[in-house]
Amino acid sequence: MSRRDVNDQNCVQPDRTADLLAGLRTEAHANDQLVALAAYFDAASNETRLRMLYVLHRAGELCVCDLADIFEITQPSVSRHLKILREKALVEARRDAQTIYYSVCTDNAFARMLVEFFEQGDKAQVTLNLNPTDSAS
Structure with a gap:
C-alpha cells in the first residue's frame, strides 16, 4: 500500500496549516521523553518480563531461583x-x-505506573479482547 499525498482535495481536515503540522512534527521528533518512554515500553513489552514485574510487585522481592x-x-x-x-x-x-x-524499582515513574496498573487490574479484573471481531456479537 503506497502512501498518498494529503492535500485539500483528499484531506479530511483541509484547514490544517503547514506551520501547525511542521511544529507538531518538530515537537514529536525532538521530545526525548518519548524516546525514554519507548525504551521502557520495549523492556516491559516481553510477556515474561511483564509477568516478572507483576510477581515481583506481588511478592515484594524474589531471587533468580524463585523466578526460575x-x-x-x-x-x-x-x-x-x-x-x-x-x-x-x-x-x-x-x-x-x-x-x-x-x-x-518504585523510584522509576514507569515502574510505578505499571504497579498502579497491576493494582487496578487486580481490583477490576481487567481483561483485553484480543479479537476485535468478537465484540460485534
Missing part, C-alpha cells in the same frame, strides 16, 4: 530478563550474602 521456579525457565534465562529490566531501572537488586533479591 515460577516461570519454569532456566536461571540464565531469568538473569537475561532481569538484566534488561535492570538496565531500564525497572527492577532493583539487594544482596544478602550469596543471594541477590530483586524488586520493582
Whole structure:
C-alpha cells in the first residue's frame, strides 16, 4: 500500500496549516521523553518480563531461583530478563550474602505506573479482547 499525498482535495481536515503540522512534527521528533518512554515500553513489552514485574510487585522481592521456579525457565534465562529490566531501572537488586533479591524499582515513574496498573487490574479484573471481531456479537 503506497502512501498518498494529503492535500485539500483528499484531506479530511483541509484547514490544517503547514506551520501547525511542521511544529507538531518538530515537537514529536525532538521530545526525548518519548524516546525514554519507548525504551521502557520495549523492556516491559516481553510477556515474561511483564509477568516478572507483576510477581515481583506481588511478592515484594524474589531471587533468580524463585523466578526460575515460577516461570519454569532456566536461571540464565531469568538473569537475561532481569538484566534488561535492570538496565531500564525497572527492577532493583539487594544482596544478602550469596543471594541477590530483586524488586520493582518504585523510584522509576514507569515502574510505578505499571504497579498502579497491576493494582487496578487486580481490583477490576481487567481483561483485553484480543479479537476485535468478537465484540460485534
